[in-house]
Amino acid sequence: FSKAWTNNKSSAFVEYSWDLDGKNFTKCDPCNTTPPAAQELSNAGVDWLKTTRNNWGANYxxxxxxxxxxxxxxxxxxxxxxxxxETKNKENFQCRYVLRNPAKINDESCDKVLPYYQKVLDRRNIELDNLEDITWWNKEWYSAYPKKYENKITRLKAQQNEKEYEDENENNFLPAFPSGNIPPMILWFFVGVSLIGISLITFHKKWQALKF
Structure with missing residues (x-):
């Protein structure tokens, strides 16, 4: 209100406006105060109401x-x-701010968690922009508000990347080639080393047999 009033000091700002009657006297959501009683309205100059009692709780x-x-x-x-x-506009009006609390998630294995965290982060950034625009407060004062979900997203992405890397290398012959495609030269090198090793073992056994 202070910021809006600074921009236009000759204006009146409406918080709410609605028809108030004895059959349905509560139109607010949420209500910031109890609707006025008949005596309060009479004291304010409303002298055309009739005092009565009904099931709605109103007494007029x-x-x-x-x-x-x-x-x-x-x-x-x-x-x-x-x-x-006297106004001819009888349309109900109320200015209010709705606070949304993010869901508490214990199991982050679901593939819907990361998009949800991103949605909450985007919403919190918009909320801070609106706060700064309406109140002139510096949104940097509340940098921890979106930072919480920035950290969640960073952590979850790191966990997912680590899991993908482990799954990709689970059955690989050599970790140096995570795709599993070993170059032919390297493959022939290991085949040659294996054959040389087998030959040396065979030669050693024959030498031992001749020696004794």
Missing amino acids: SGKLHFTRLHIRYNRKTYPQDLAFI
């Missing part, structure tokens, strides 16, 4: 339009007295 019958305005005025920026007129 009759209709009126109820609103809450925010205004700052003085001799310089808003010198005139407030004047109210």
